[in-house]
Amino acid sequence: MTTTRSRQERDSATTIDRDRYDPAAIETKWQERWEREGVHRTPDHVPGKDNWYALVMFPYPSGDVHIGHWYQYAGADAHARFKRMQGYNVLHPMGFDSFGLPAENAAIASNVHPRIYTETNIDNMRRQFRAMGTSYDWDRELTTHTPDYYRWNQFLFLRFYEAGLAYQSRGFANWCESCQTTVANEQVLDGACERCGTVIVRREMDQWFFRITAYADELLQMDDIDWPNKIKVMQNNWIGRSQGVDFQFDISEYGLAESSLTTFTTRIDTVYGVTFVVLAPEHPLVEGLTQPEQRKTVREYIDQAARTSEIERTSTEREKTGVRTGAFAINPLNGERVPILVGDYVLATYGTGAVMGVPAHDERDFVFAKKYGLEIRVVIAPDGWDGSDLEEAYLAPGTQINSAEFDGLPSRDGIEKITDKIEADDIGARRITYRMRDWQFSRQRYWGTPIPIIHCDSCGTVPVPVTDLPVRLPDEAQFKPTGRSPLADDPDFINAACPHCGEPARRETDTMDTFVDSSWYHLRFASPQEAEAPFEPQAVKSWLPVHQYMGGAEHAVMHLLYARFFTKALRDLKMVDFGEPYSRLFNQGLLIKDHAKISKRSNPLAPDPLVDRYGADTIRCYLMFLGPWDQGGDWSDDGLAGITRWLNRVWDLASRDPSGLLSNGSGDSDADRELLRMSHKTTRRVVGDFERFKFNTTIAALMELVGEMNRRWESGSISAAVWSDTVERILLLTAPLAPHIAEELWERTGHTFSIHNVSLPGWNDELATDEVITVVVQINGKVRDRLQLSVDVTEEEAFEAAFASERVKAYTGDSEIVRRIYIPGKLVNFVIR
């Protein structure tokens, strides 16, 4: 029986629940129920389900989940929820990277203990994460500032130390005057502290290092990880592998302990063009080589260089300077005696700290030679070179000239041949150098993991026995920064018996870089309660490596590089059986507002009031709707209206009573088929878009489906069965993005708790295929008509239909059709003359 009533009549007569959508009324309710019933608790194994580890970079507990955090964590949560509804057993944990300077600085500023400050912040953030509707398993929460966690930093450090992967060494370190600590090279941006922007100065001191360079080549190998190319390129550049030759100049005439001076070059083909040698001011041979009459000048120059900041010294704009040592080096290949200079454009920390000066074929050497009147000798001839003086250094390959027996060779071959000779004559060797240096991880501050080492006058550097761990951070400390660790002023901490000889000795007082904590936290999440080891091997086996890692690109050469190093080191220590921590990585973009960075001071956007006003679901969806997640988005309050309307429409649709619709509905009327088609199509689109993190088009597709449902309801010729099926689909597909409203409507439409344990609907490709398609008819590539044709139209039929079109006839006229193109289901193109 068919009944068609007016829309008003149907609405007022049959709607079961006319409640307005009120986020405040439902969101807390469901958050509490999810918590109570442990919906997001993740066992290590669930029969019949594969595991999926969805990890998002954990935050520093600044005290507030700001809107940038929302952008990051809402997207990550939606993806994790999507995977859960695809049928995976999903581990999506949350914790806090809770050691670090801000807590200590707050302690200095307002006299709160860093631990109190940190834990208060964590409490607030945990509350905010709940209000966001995230699906974390809080039973697995970890905080890195607790002894339960940091003792394992110490444990791993000791394993690394035994293996020679951690060592102490004296040298020039990056010192931040404002943070009052050293920082690693990765944490210096444009010569300034990554954290506070203060210019970094070099300071000579004892520091602890992880031997990350031992893995340089392996770290370059990234073919097997599915990461954004951008990050791979950044790591590649950072590691900076370059292949060259160590080449020795003879300085035996000076009777020093060293009879030769080694330079590193990637352009050994230019070696016959060497007209000088430059040493870094810090080079150990400078002292011995400097001749008496040059001593004063050289000393002044070195002092000057030492006072110059790193940022200035490495500026490409700066004019190159240098002074002569008065000494000469002999090029063993041609016996020439060339002057040795000191110049601060040569870095002590790269290669050998000494370079051979080839002004004709190196830009820097060229300007240096011009300035100091040094000879410029061409040894690589450009094609068609007429022998005249060069205007600038010639860097490209060419033909060897003035190069003894190598004359006439292409310079590319020259590199190999000359290197062979050098190796045969034992005056140098092939060598690979890296730009990356070892990871300097000791910090002169309080709020971090104490390095478990004891310094003994008789036994030297002695590791704390594993059984004595953790070396606890003393609760009381004088936080005022003095340039050395506050721990150094704590006699109770510093005085310890040497584990070796039992004599009084001193503890190491530096603490660890917080990047140590985050280098292995993904392992700890697998078994966060484990008391006997950093992680439990079986749990690690079931969860790692991380299937999907999510977070910002700003960690490309810090956290992401360190974590890869840790994993490889742990593998070699036989603690894990894989070499990469994160199989897939996705970087979300940056959220901005009014084309400007969001900042607490100048451009604020606090989430809590927004949640009060619109509800968490609306904020989550709006953030995901702004644009593709990897490209970031531009927030504007106005745009929220669109999401509000959409969610209200979903609420309205799901609240209608479909019993007044056609009751014979087996889904075979035209209208039913159309709605079914749309809903299957949408399912296909949404699942594909979720997979690729295209949340914005996911929502667009769902909005279109809502529009279609409203039109179909209006026309009234659909069945209750198809209607209900479509409502169900909309709720399921919306659930990862807007978990609360989906749960509420799921219950209201008579389903059992919880929607988040239900699998996403599948789709039927056949049902999702259009029966009638629009075929575009082009004449010479311009659209002239559109034809509605059956989906299974043949090529010939399509051409016939196109020919029959009046509009086409008007264009073709008497012209000759020289070519016809048919793209099945899409278009016909006639090429006419």
Next chain:
RNA sequence: GCCGAGGUGGCGGAAUGGUAGACGCGACGGUCUCAAAAACCGUUGGGCAUAACGCCCGUGCGGGUUCGACUCCCGCCCUCGGCACCA
């Protein structure tokens, strides 16, 4: 300087060789209302126009490949991110 990403309506964006501008915001017009808001419906790239389901132009700029280019190729410009005296 080198490497990477990007440039599409008033705005956020969609479409990766086949109908450019999906979806949303805003704006304009309408319905409802005493009125307004909300809600709902319609229009909305620019120009021409005899007003036609009509024509021309249009995806940073200039060339090219192709029946057909936002999409591929070459050369530039601009924005953002990374690296930068690395020998």
